[in-house]
C-alpha cells in the first residue's frame with residue numbers, strides 16, 4: 001500500500017489513475033554504433049512490470065541489462081521500440097516519467113557527500129516540490145525506515161558503505177518516486193548490512209507499493225527480494241518467471257552426500273564429471289560432498305555409487321539456489337545458439 005494514494009502525490013500534484021503497468025517495454029532494440037563497428041546490445045526485448053512488485057534482472061556480463069535500465073530511465077535513445085512508465089512514454093513525457101522514477105546505479109554518487117543525511121533528504125524532497133511539513137514528515141519516516149535516525153546529522157562522507165547505500169535509496173524515495181532501479185545494491189556491503197538492506201527493500205515493496213527492478217550478480221539478494229526474475233543473455237530475455245516456477249521448471253536439486261571410505265578416485269572423478277560434485281570434505285573415514293542433479297538423475301547417481309561398491313551413509317537435500325538455475329538457463333541458451341550456428345553452417 002502506497003504511503004500516498006496514487007491519485008494525490010506527496011507534492012500535491014494529481015494524476016489520472018491508469019491501469020498501465022509500472023513499466024512497459026515493447027520490442028526494445030539498441031544498437032551502439034561507432035567508427036569501429038556496431039554492437040546490438042539489446043535485441044527485441046518485451047517486458048512488463050506490475051506496480052508493487054520486485055523484479056530481478058540477471059544476466060552474464062554484456063547481456064544488455066544496463067542498456068535496458070538506461071533506456072527505461074531515458075538516458076539512452078533506443079534504436080527501436082518503446083518504453084513507458086505508468087503508461088507515459090519515457091521520451092514523449094520525460095518530465096512526468098522522471099518524477100516517478102529513481103535509480104541507484106552502481107558506482108554513481110547519488111547524494112551530496114559534504115551534506116548531512118538530513119540535508120540530503122531535504123534537498124531531494126525540495127526537488128519534488130513537497131511542502132515543508134509534508135517533507136519533514138516524510139524525512140522522519142525515511143530515517144526511521146532505514147534505521148538512520150542516529151546518523152541524521154552526520155555528513156554522508158563519513159558513513160559506511162552500507163549506510164551510504166541506504167541514504168542513496170532513502171533520497172530516491174524522498175523524491176516520492178514509485179519505480180526504482182537498483183544496480184548491484186549490495187555490492188561491497190558486509191553480511192549484516194546486506195541482510196538489513198534486503199529487509200528494507202522488501203518492506204518498501206510490501207508496505208509502500210514501490211516497484212523495484214534490481215540488477216545484481218548476487219543471486220541470493222535477487223532470490224530474497226524479488227517476486228520475479230528476468231534473465232537476459234546476448235541482448236534477449238531468455239527466462240521470465242517467478243523464482244518458484246523457475247525452480248520447478250528446472251527441477252534442480254542439490255544433495256549433500258556422505259559416503260564411507262574408501263571412496264575410489266575413479267568414482268570421485270565420475271561424480272565430478274557427471275553429477276557436478278563439489279565441496280569435498282574428508283573426515284573420520286567418511287567423505288562428504290555435494291551433488292547437483294535434475295529430476296530422476298538422482299537415482300542414476302545412487303546406482304553409480306552402488307555399482308562401485310561405495311556405501312552411502314547419509315543423504316540430505318540442500319535448498320536449491322538461483323545461481324544454479326541461472327547457470328543452467330544461460331548454458332542451455334549457449335548450447336542452443338551453438339547448435340543453430342552449426343546447423344546454419346551445414347545449410348550453406
Ligand SMILES: Nc1ncnc2c1ncn2[C@@H]1O[C@H](COP(=O)(O)OP(=O)(O)OP(=O)(O)O)[C@@H](O)[C@H]1O
Nearest residue numbers: 032039040041059060061062063064065066067068
Ligand atoms: N556505450 C556503448 N558503446 C558501445 N557498446 C556498448 C556501450 N555500452 C554497452 N555496450 C555493449 O553492449 C553490450 C551490452 O552491454 P550492457 O552494459 O548493457 O551489458 P550488462 O548486461 O549491463 O553487462 P554487465 O553485467 O557487465 O554490466 C556489451 O557488448 C557492451 O560492450
